[in-house]
Amino acid sequence: MNFLALSGLVNATASLFAGLIVFSKNSRNIKNQTFFYLNLSVCVYSIGYLFWQLSDNAEQALFWFKTLTLGIIFINVTYLHFIFAFLDILKDKKIEIRIYYLVNIVFALLSLSSFLFSELEPRYNLGFWPIPNISFHFYLLFWSWQCLYGFYLLLKGLFNTVGLKHEQIKYFLISAIFGFIGGATNWPMWYKIYFPPHFNIFISLYVGIVCYSIVKYRLLDIKLVLSRATIFVSVYTLVLGVPFGIGLKLFGVGLWLLPVSIMAVLATIGPYMYIFLQGRAENRLLAEQKQYQQTLQQASVGMASIKDLNHLLSLIVHILTRSVRIEYCSVYLMDAITESYVLSASRGERVNKNIKEILSNSDLIKYIESQKDTLVVEEFKRKHEYNESSASKELLSILLELNVELIIPLFVNDKVLSLIMLGKKKTGQIYSNDDVMVFSILGNQAALAIENAMFYEESKKDLAQRFHESRLKSLGALGSGIAHQMYNRLNVISLGGSVLLDMLSSINKDSASKEELLKMFEQVQKNVDKMTNSAVRGTEITEAIKNYARTDIATQAISLDKIIKSSESLVRVKHPRFEYEIIEDYKADDYIWANYSTLQDVIYNALDNSCDAMKIKTKKINEGDLLLENYKPIIKIKSEFLGSKIKIEIKDNGVGMTKDELEKVLVPFFTTKGAQKGTGMGMNMAYQLLQSNKGTLEIDSKYNEWTRVLIILPKATKEQIEKS
Amino acid sequence: MIKLLIIDDEKDTVEHLKDFFVSRGLEVFTAYNAYDGIAITQVEKPDIILLDIRMGTMNGIEALVRIKEVSKESKVIIITCAAEDSVKKEAMLLGADDYVEKPINITYLESTVGLEVKRLLNTEKQEV
Numbered sequence: 001m002n003f004l005a006l007s008g009l010v011n012a013t014a015s016l017f018a019g020l021i022v023f024s025k026n027s028r029n030i031k032n033q034t035f036f037y038l039n040l041s042v043c044v045y046s047i048g049y050l051f052w053q054l055s056d057n058a059e060q061a062l063f064w065f066k067t068l069t070l071g072i073i074f075i076n077v078t079y080l081h082f083i084f085a086f087l088d089i090l091k092d093k094k095i096e097i098r099i100y101y102l103v104n105i106v107f108a109l110l111s112l113s114s115f116l117f118s119e120l121e122p123r124y125n126l127g128f129w130p131i132p133n134i135s136f137h138f139y140l141l142f143w144s145w146q147c148l149y150g151f152y153l154l155l156k157g158l159f160n161t162v163g164l165k166h167e168q169i170k171y172f173l174i175s176a177i178f179g180f181i182g183g184a185t186n187w188p189m190w191y192k193i194y195f196p197p198h199f200n201i202f203i204s205l206y207v208g209i210v211c212y213s214i215v216k217y218r219l220l221d222i223k224l225v226l227s228r229a230t231i232f233v234s235v236y237t238l239v240l241g242v243p244f245g246i247g248l249k250l251f252g253v254g255l256w257l258l259p260v261s262i263m264a265v266l267a268t269i270g271p272y273m274y275i276f277l278q279g280r281a282e283n284r285l286l287a288e289q290k291q292y293q294q295t296l297q298q299a300s301v302g303m304a305s306i307k308d309l310n311h312l313l314s315l316i317v318h319i320l321t322r323s324v325r326i327e328y329c330s331v332y333l334m335d336a337i338t339e340s341y342v343l344s345a346s347r348g349e350r351v352n353k354n355i356k357e358i359l360s361n362s363d364l365i366k367y368i369e370s371q372k373d374t375l376v377v378e379e380f381k382r383k384h385e386y387n388e389s390s391a392s393k394e395l396l397s398i399l400l401e402l403n404v405e406l407i408i409p410l411f412v413n414d415k416v417l418s419l420i421m422l423g424k425k426k427t428g429q430i431y432s433n434d435d436v437m438v439f440s441i442l443g444n445q446a447a448l449a450i451e452n453a454m455f456y457e458e459s460k461k462d463l464a465q466r467f468h469e470s471r472l473k474s475l476g477a478l479g480s481g482i483a484h485q486m487y488n489r490l491n492v493i494s495l496g497g498s499v500l501l502d503m504l505s506s507i508n509k510d511s512a513s514k515e516e517l518l519k520m521f522e523q524v525q526k527n528v529d530k531m532t533n534s535a536v537r538g539t540e541i542t543e544a545i546k547n548y549a550r551t552d553i554a555t556q557a558i559s560l561d562k563i564i565k566s567s568e569s570l571v572r573v574k575h576p577r578f579e580y581e582i583i584e585d586y587k588a589d590d591y592i593w594a595n596y597s598t599l600q601d602v603i604y605n606a607l608d609n610s611c612d613a614m615k616i617k618t619k620k621i622n623e624g625d626l627l628l629e630n631y632k633p634i635i636k637i638k639s640e641f642l643g644s645k646i647k648i649e650i651k652d653n654g655v656g657m658t659k660d661e662l663e664k665v666l667v668p669f670f671t672t673k674g675a676q677k678g679t680g681m682g683m684n685m686a687y688q689l690l691q692s693n694k695g696t697l698e699i700d701s702k703y704n705e706w707t708r709v710l711i712i713l714p715k716a717t718k719e720q721i722e723k724s
Numbered sequence: 725m726i727k728l729l730i731i732d733d734e735k736d737t738v739e740h741l742k743d744f745f746v747s748r749g750l751e752v753f754t755a756y757n758a759y760d761g762i763a764i765t766q767v768e769k770p771d772i773i774l775l776d777i778r779m780g781t782m783n784g785i786e787a788l789v790r791i792k793e794v795s796k797e798s799k800v801i802i803i804t805c806a807a808e809d810s811v812k813k814e815a816m817l818l819g820a821d822d823y824v825e826k827p828i829n830i831t832y833l834e835s836t837v838g839l840e841v842k843r844l845l846n847t848e849k850q851e852v
Contacts, residue, residue, distance in 0.1 A: 484778050487805045487826040488734050495740040498830035502744065523743070530736040577733040577779070622759060 004126065007201040008050030009244065014207040015042035016268065024272060030090065034082035041078050042179075042203060045071025049200070051257075053127050058120050061128035065120060069111045072183070076146045077104040079176070083150050086172065087157045100146070107139050117190075126196055129189050140187065147180050171213035179206030293438045295323040303449040307456045313345035316446055320422060321347045324435075328423040330404075332358060333450070334416065341365070341419055348423060355402060358419070363395045368409045369416055374436050374443070375407040406431055408439050410447035417447050482545060485573055489538035496527040496534075541573050555595050555693065557716035557723070560648070561588040563596070564637060567603040575611040581632060586639035591716035592646055594693045599713070602686040602697070606650045606709040610635050613654025613707055620655065626704060645695075646715045651708040657701040726841055727768055729753045731761035731787065732776035732803065737828075741774065744830060745837070758787035766794045772840050775820075777804045777811055785814060792819045799840045803828065 019039025026032045048068030055061035077100050084090040084097055110116050116139055117130035130136075154173040161169060182202025188195035247256065299319040306312040313331045320329045328348025332341035340357040358364060368375060377399050384392040406422040420443065425431070503523055507516060568582065592599065614633035620626040631653075638649040690697045695713035728750045732738045735756060742752045753768055755761035758779055765773065773791060777784030788800060799821045804812055812823055821840070824833050 484805055488737065491827040492734065492736040492740065494827045495737060495744075495830060499740050499744045502830065503747070506747070527740070530740070534736065 002053060002127075003198060004196075004200060005050050005053035007198075007204070008046045008048075008053060010046075010201065011203040011207075012043045012046035012050060013264075013268070014204045015039040015046065018207045018210055019043065020269075020272065031082070031085045034078060034085045038075065038078040038082050039207075041071050041074035042206075043071075044068075045075055045183075046203065047071075055128065058122075058128055061120050065117075065128070065130060066112060069116065070108055072143070073104050073108045073111065075183070076143060077101055079150055080146055083153050087153060087169070089153075103142065107142070110135055110139075123189060123192065124194050124196075126189065129192075132190050136190070147184075150176065168213060171209055175206040175209035175213070178202045178209065182206065293434070295319070296438050296442050299323070299442070301445070303445055304452065306449065307453055309450070309453040309457050310345070312449055312453045314347075316420065317345045317347045320420070324422075325426040326422050326424070327426055330421045332419040332421070334360065334418060341416075344418075360416075362398070364398050365416060367395055368407065368419070369414075372409075372411065372414075374409070374440050376431060376436065377405050377407070378430065406436070406439065408443045410443050410450065412447050412451050418450055420446070482541065482573060485541050485576055486538060488576070489534040489541070492534040493531045496531040500524060500527050540569060543569075545570075545573070555593060557591045557593055557720045558596055558599060559588075560586055560590040560592055560639060560646070563592075563600055564603060567600050567607055570600075570604050571607040571611060574608060575615070578611055578615055579633070580611065580614055581634045583634060583636045586637060586648070590639055590646060591721045593714045593716040593720055594695065595689070598689040598693055599711075602690060602711060603648075603650070605686050606711075607635065609709075610650065610652035610654055610707065613656065614652055615654075617653075617655040617704070641715065642712065644715055645712050648711040648713070649708060650711075651706055653706050656703045656705050656707050658703050662699065662701050725749075725751045726772065726844060727751045727753065727770040728837070729755065729761065729764055729768065729770035729773045729798075731755045731758065731773065731779075731784075733757055733779040734776070737776075741828075741833075744834075748834070750841075758784070758790075761787060762790050762794060765791050765798060769795050770798055771844055772837060773798050773800045774837075775800055775802050777802050777808070777815060785811070785818065788815060788818055788820055799844075801836060801840070 016039065019036045019042075022032050022039075023036035045068055048064050048066075048071050052061055052064035052068055055064055077097075080100055081090075081097055084093045090097070107116070115133060116136045117132050120128035120130050123129040151173065154169055154176065157169045158166060158173065179202065182199050182205070185195065185197040185199040185202075189197060244260070247260065296319065299315075303312060303315065306315060313333065317329045317331055320326055326348065328346070330346035331344050333344040334340075335342045335357075338357070339361070340359045342357045343355065380399065381396065384396060402421060403423070404421040405424055408420040408422070409416045410418040410420065420439075422431075422439075500523065503520060507520060512520075564584070564586070611633075614635075617626065618631065618633065621628050621631050633653065635650065635652045638651075640647050640649075687697045690711065690713070693713060695711065697712075698710040699707070700710075701707040728745050730738050730741050730745075730752065731754075732741075733756050738754050738756065742754055745752050753764050753770060755764050761773075761775070764770070775784050775788060775791070777788075779787070784802060788802065791798060791800060800819070801822045801824060802812075802815045802820045803824055803826060804815070805826050815823065822836055824836055
């Protein structure tokens with residue numbers, strides 16, 4: 001075999017190899033596809049080249065030479081196609097590339113039907129070379145044009161890009177220059193110029209540079225390190241080339257080449273087939289395992305979206321017992337206050353519910369904290385079977401009592417947040433290493449999700465806390481009102497008493513007339529009556545304040561009548577002698593499922609706002625700013641059922657709100673009352689709290705006419721009412 | 725006869741005070757809100773006015789200013805809660821002549837009102 005033939009063999013193997021690798025990495029991407037076609041064309045060219053050089057008669061040589069020419073023609077068009085794709089300009093070049101394909105196909109047909117060249121002749125002892133026809137000159141021009149056009153596009157791309165893409169283009173350009181120089185060194189021989197085309201081997205250099213840039217600059221976004229590939233190619237070429245060479249020396253060109261070539265091709269494809277089949281087989285054999293691993297993975301993603309801690313824990317337990325089919329499963333969650341892990345969720349028939357909590361300074365926890373890994377009980381037993389130390393004995397006895405197979409610790413910042421305990425699998429199989437790995441992934445996800453949920457719960461508590469603070473604050477704002485009220489009550493009592501004493505001292509006991517005594521008697525009756533009333537009202541005020549300051553956060557069935565009445569009495573404390581009418585149009589035996597203080601606060605706020613609004617309207621009318629006769633402040637409270645909900649409507653005929661005010665009414669710290677009167681948290685807080693009670697709040701209003709507050713909350717069920 | 729006007733929205737208080745001052749020989753008028761109080765002031769020009777500073781529709785401070793506009797000569801004694809120091813100061817600056825604190829000590833109130841009565845009687849004498 002001469003050097004030219006060897007160059008063909010090396011080029012064919014290398015280009016096919018590079019093409020296949022790129023194609024296998026992402027066969028759907030147009031860049032990979034066109035790169036593959038380009039390399040396939042190079043391969044066809046090189047195989048043609050190999051056998052053409054090996055041919056010992058003109059007829060045989062002509063057949064392989066036509067194959068070779070086909071390769072040349074398609075190298076050019078696929079090269080352009082790849083460049084269009086590589087530079088992301090294919091969209092604009094759609095028609096252009098079609099034209100190129102068309103013209104090249106025409107040339108291919110011309111070549112096949114011997115219009116480009118009709119016969120070969122031996123030249124300079126370098127094999128058989130063609131005698132070009134006139135149309136060949138045109139083709140050579142067209143060929144050169146395509147080459148230069150490609151280079152031009154690549155150069156343009158080079159100047160317009162930076163970074164990785166820039167490097168990629170640079171290397172492809174260099175490799176293409178080498179490739180085409182390699183190919184072009186063949187042209188002089190067509191024109192009978194003596195120039196042995198030894199540089200044809202440069203085509204392999206093209207492959208080498210492409211491989212290098214794939215490795216170094218992720219050309220075509222292939223991230224694999226392929227240094228092995230180059231070694232593989234060289235070794236492979238050598239291994240295949242030597243027998244080919246020897247064979248050719250011994251037997252010349254013959255039929256033996258066909259099976260050997262097929263063998264070579266199959267041997268090249270072999271590893272890919274193997275990988276493909278291996279993947280298929282694994283999928284089949286481990287289908288069941290894969291399936292539940294997938295379920296777990298999906299679950300671990302889904303968990304992150306659950307904010308309710310109890311819901312989350314029972315979901316974790318549910319997923320584990322169902323998808324892996326475990327006999328039982330339980331979750332212990334850290335409780336910072338009692339410094340222990342408390343049984344928080346469990347599922348399965350034989351779950352050991354006796355152990356409700358595990359102290360955080362117990363041996364088990366210490367052991368897990370030191371291991372920082374999933375505890376496989378079976379393994380632990382094996383390891384510690386012959387260990388007589390009391391610590392490990394104690395640990396073993398705890399594990400036996402728990403009666404679990406696997407303990408998955410969930411870590412957050414090196415602290416055990418929670419423990420998931422798994423019993424035996426229902427199938428009786430043991431837990432494999434893969435299982436343990438998937439569980440630890442699930443564990444990590446679960447830890448995050450639990451932490452999230454705990455944080456969310458914490459912030460909910462925060463809301464309750466803020467709510468209470470705001471109530472105390474408004475109680476503070478009520479403070480001077482309350483003081484005034486109490487002073488007034490005491491005032492009446494003390495004045496009544498003083499006036500009586502004063503009268504008594506002005507009467508002479510011994511000489512008082514009957515008339516005087518009678519008058520005195522009347523006065524006593526009148527004053528004591530007033531004093532008693534005052535004392536009763538004082539008690540009412542105290543009661544209302546006491547109710548307002550309570551801080552229960554539990555949801556309960558609340559009598560609509562009771563809560564409205566208590567809110568009203570609170571409002572009367574704040575607006576003691578403002579006279580208004582309340583029209584109550586609701587059924588007294590309606591019950592709502594909500595939090596008492598929340599709802600009281602919402603209703604109180606609504607009524608308080610109504611009173612303020614009606615006072616402002618009264619003032620406006622008194623001062624002549626608003627012309628209205630016979631204004632009577634009225635608040636209407638109405639309720640009606642909406643399916644499982646109850647709608648409470650509080651409507652006053654006060655001053656109302658402007659559009660602007662109405663838009664801002666739910667904005668925190670927005671108040672129309674001035675800093676001393678309101679905290680500005682009222683309606684916003686009410687809105688948030690109602691939402692946390694699964695209710696809604698709507699406010700609408702007409703300026704100078706009315707304001708309406710709509711509260712919608714769940715109705716209490718019969719059971720809930722009976723319970724409370 | 726000395727005219728006394730009591731303005732307070734707490735009806736019971738007003739009645740108790742009225743009983744007391746009638747027994748002391750004054751001519752007593754009563755009003756349960758600031759608007760009525762101002763109206764009476766305009767007509768009767770009372771010598772002394774007892775004015776509760778915290779009331780429902782119009783507060784006492786505002787009422788005080790209006791009263792002074794309507795009847796400069798009237799002596800205004802405001803009634804406040806013990807805790808409301810700032811209100812007291814404000815009222816005194818705005819022309820209140822004196823104040824008493826709730827719960828009202830009737831003896832103290834009597835002496836306060838009595839002081840004003842004496843002053844009034846003295847100025848009358850001087851004029852005569």
